[in-house]
Amino acid sequence: MNEEVKKNLEKQQYRIVGDHSTVKICGWTKKMIKNEGECYKYWFYGIRSNQCLQMSTNLSCANRCIFCWRDYKAPVQKEWEGPIDEPEFILNGSLEAQKKLLGGFWGNDNADKQMMKESDSVKHIAMSLTGEPICYPKINEFIDLCHSKRISTFLVTNAQYWKEIENLRPVTQLYLSLSATSKEQLKEIERPLLPEYWERMNKSLDILAKRKDRTCLRITAINGMNMKDEEGWAKLVEKGNPDFVEVKGYMFVGASRQRLDKSNMPYHEDVVEFSKKINEFLGDYEIAAEHIPSRVVLFAKKKYKKDGKWFTWIDFDKFFKLVEKDNVEIDSFLKETPMTGISGKGTRD
Numbered sequence: 001m002n003e004e005v006k007k008n009l010e011k012q013q014y015r016i017v018g019d020h021s022t023v024k025i026c027g028w029t030k031k032m033i034k035n036e037g038e039c040y041k042y043w044f045y046g047i048r049s050n051q052c053l054q055m056s057t058n059l060s061c062a063n064r065c066i067f068c069w070r071d072y073k074a075p076v077q078k079e080w081e082g083p084i085d086e087p088e089f090i091l092n093g094s095l096e097a098q099k100k101l102l103g104g105f106w107g108n109d110n111a112d113k114q115m116m117k118e119s120d121s122v123k124h125i126a127m128s129l130t131g132e133p134i135c136y137p138k139i140n141e142f143i144d145l146c147h148s149k150r151i152s153t154f155l156v157t158n159a160q161y162w163k164e165i166e167n168l169r170p171v172t173q174l175y176l177s178l179s180a181t182s183k184e185q186l187k188e189i190e191r192p193l194l195p196e197y198w199e200r201m202n203k204s205l206d207i208l209a210k211r212k213d214r215t216c217l218r219i220t221a222i223n224g225m226n227m228k229d230e231e232g233w234a235k236l237v238e239k240g241n242p243d244f245v246e247v248k249g250y251m252f253v254g255a256s257r258q259r260l261d262k263s264n265m266p267y268h269e270d271v272v273e274f275s276k277k278i279n280e281f282l283g284d285y286e287i288a289a290e291h292i293p294s295r296v297v298l299f300a301k302k303k304y305k306k307d308g309k310w311f312t313w314i315d316f317d318k319f320f321k322l323v324e325k326d327n328v329e330i331d332s333f334l335k336e337t338p339m340t341g342i343s344g345k346g347t348r349d
Contacts, residue, residue, distance in 0.1 A: 001054070001330045003299045004121050005075060005183075006311045009059075010248070011023065012024075012163045012254075013025065013101070014316065015100075015101060016099040016128075017055075017085075017089075017090055017093035017094050017097060018055070018085035018089060018090060018093060018253045018320050019058050019082065019083045019085055020058055020060070020082065020083070020084075020205060021055065021056060021058070021059070021090045021136075022024065022055060022056055022059055022129060022130060022131075023053065023054070023055045023094045023097040023098055023101070023129070024054055024055075024101075024129055024130075025054065025098065025101045025102060026027065026039070026052065026054040027165055027202065027230075028042075028049040028052075029050055029052060029054070029098045030051040030103075031049070031243070032048070032049035032115060033050050033102070033105055033111050033112060033115045033116060033119065034108070034110045034111055034112065035112050035115070037293065039195075039293030039294070040293075040294040040296050040298075041126070041154070041338075042204040042336070042340060043289060043291050044244075044289055044291070044298050044312055044313075044315050045173065045248075045312060046313035046316075046335060047123075047124045047126075047154070048079055048118070048123065048124070049113045050060065050116075050119045050137075051119060051121060051122055051123040052122070052123070052124040052125070052126055052133060053095065053098050053122045053124065053125045053126070053151075054126045054128065054129050055094045055098075055125060055126070055127060055129055055146070056128070056129040056130050056131045056133045056143060057081075057090060057127060057133045057136035057139060058128055058131045058132055058133050058135050058136045058228065059075050059130060059131040059136075060075040060076055060077045060132065060135070061075075061130070061131045061132045061158070062076065062077065062078050062130050062132060062158070062160050062161075062192060062194050063076075063158055063160065063190045063192045063193065064076065064190070064192075064193075065158075065179065065189060065190045065193060066188075066189055066191065066256065066259040066260060066262075067109055067189065067220055067222055067250045067259075067260065068254075068255070068256060069253050069254025069256055069257050070289065070303070070330050071256055074242075075131075076193060077193075077330065078133075078193050078194055079103055080135050080136075080137055084136075084137050084138060085140070086247065087138050087142040087145045088145060088319075089142045091142065091145055091149075093189070094125075095122055098122065098323070099120065099320060101338060102116070102119055103244075103293045106126065107323065115191070120190070122151060123150070123151060123152065123155065123316070124151065124152045125146055125151055125152065125153055125154070125157060125317070126154045126156075127153065127154065127155040128148070128154065128155070128156035128175070132157065132158060132160070133156070133157070134155065134161055134163070134165065134168065135161060135164060139164070139168065139306065140167070140168065140169040142197070143168075143170075143171055144153075144202060145322045147320060149235050150316075150320050152172040152316055153171040153172045154171070154175070155168075155171050155173075155174055156175040156176065156177055156218065157174070157175065157176060157179050157204075158176075158314055159176045159177065159178060159200070159201045159204040159205070160192065160194055160197060160200045160204070160206070161200070161201065161206050162200060162204040162206075163201040164206045165204055165208065165211075166207045168329040169329070170213040170312065171213055171214075171228045172213075172214065172316075172319060173214040173215070173216055173244075173314075174211065174213060174214065174215050174216070174241060174309045175215075175216045175217070175218050175246075176204060176205065176208055176215070176216070176217050176218070176222055176242070177218045177220065178201070178217055178219050178220070178236060179219070179222070180226055181224060181226070181229045181232030181233055181235075181236060182229075182232070184200040184271060185226060186198060186201065187245075188225075188297060189222070189226065190224065191195075191339065194334075202239070205236065206239070207242040208240045208241070208242065208291040209240055209241035212328065212329075212330075213328050213330070214243050214244075214314075214330055215238050215240070215241075215242040215243050215244070216242050216244040216246060217237055217241065217242045217245045217246070217272070218245075218248060219245065219246065219247045219248065219337075220231060220248060220250055220312065221248065221249050221250060221266055221270075221271055221274055222250040222260070222264050222265060223249075223250070223264050223266040223270060224263065224264055225264065227266065227270070227274045230274070230277040230281060231279065231280075231281045233278045234278050234280075234281030234282050235281075237272060237278070237282060237285070237299075238282070238284075239342055242314065243304070244298060244299060244300050244301075245285065245298070245299035245300075246296055246297070246298055246301060247271055247273070247274060247275045247278070247296065247297045247299070248294065248295065248296040248297075249266040249268065249271045249288060249294075249295030249296065250264055250266065251268075251295070252264070252265040253267060263322075265295075266295065267346050268290070268292050268295045268344075268346025269344050271288065271295050271296065271297055272297055272342060272344040272346075273344070275287055275297040275299070278299075279299065281300070281309040284301055284302060285299045285300065285301055285302065286300065286302050286305065287299055287342055288300040288304070288305070288310045288312060288337070288340055288342075288344045288345065289310070289312070289337065289339070289340045289342065290341075290344075291340065292296075292346050295346065297342065298312070304334065307326070308337070309336055309337070309340075310337040310340045311334040311335060311336050312334075312337045312338060313317055313334070313335035313337050313338070314333060314334075314335060314343070315333045315334065315335040316333075318332060318333035
C-alpha cells in the first residue's frame, strides 16, 4: 500500500491499521447513534448498529468489481504478499480507530448519549468493508480472538478462495458474495484477476454447502445486467445450500459511479419482484423479511419458520457458549425475529 493509496483512503474517512487492515464507520452506525434507524443486519439478525465495527483484515482483492465503491487505485493481488500483522494488534488498533472516529459525536446535539456509551463496547465485527479479509493468513486466530472477547464475526468473501473457506474456523455468519450466473457475466461484472475464477466460485459453493456454521449468499442485484436468469440464480443457491440468501440492490455510491449509471441501481420494489421470481424455482426457501432503505430482501430456509414465526435472529450469549465447546449448532442459538414479512413497497425517487 503506497502513500497515495493511503492518503486517498484516509480522505474517504478510512483509518489504516498496521500494514494491511482498515476501519471505516458504517453509515448505519451513525444513524443509530442519532436514532435515525438501524441496519438491515439488525432487522434480519439482531446486530445493534451502534456496537458494530466495520473493518477488513486485508485491503487487497483479486477482483475489480464494477459495482464496488473502491476506485482502481485500491490494491489488488492474487495471493498474500508482504508483512503479516498479529491478530491482537489488528483488533486493538481497529477498536481504537473506531472509538476515535466516533469521538466527534459526543459534541453532536443529535447524538443519543446512551447509544454513544454503548458504542464504546463493540459487540459485532463486520469483515465486509473492502478487500478480501479471508486471505489474511492468521484469519482463524483473529476469529478466535474476537469470540474470546464475545465479539460476533460476520465475514464476507467473494467466493474466489475455496481453500480458505474450507479451512475457516466457525464464524457467526459467513457470506459468499455473488453477482453472476454465468462465466461470461462474472468476468464482465467482477473483472477477476484469477484465470480460473468460474471454477473457483463453483468450488466455493460446494465447500459452503458442507459447512456447519451459519451461511448466507449475498446476491448483488444490478439493474440492466444481472436481474434475470432467475432459474440460474436458484441453481446457485441450491448448490451452496446456505441458511439465508440476501438479494441486495446495487447502490450508486463511491467510485462505482464512474463505471455504472444511476439507472443500474434498482428500486426496492424491483428487488422484491426479482426475489419473488427466484423464489419460484426454490423449494426449500421462503422470503422472510426486507429492509427498504437498503433495498434488500431476505430468504431463509423454511426450517427457520416455526408455528408461523421466523427465527433468524441470533442469541449471541448462546452462540459464544457453543463456541467455547467448539460445537456451533445453528439450531441451538436461534432467536425469534421481531419484525418479518414483506411489503414490496419502496420510494421511487
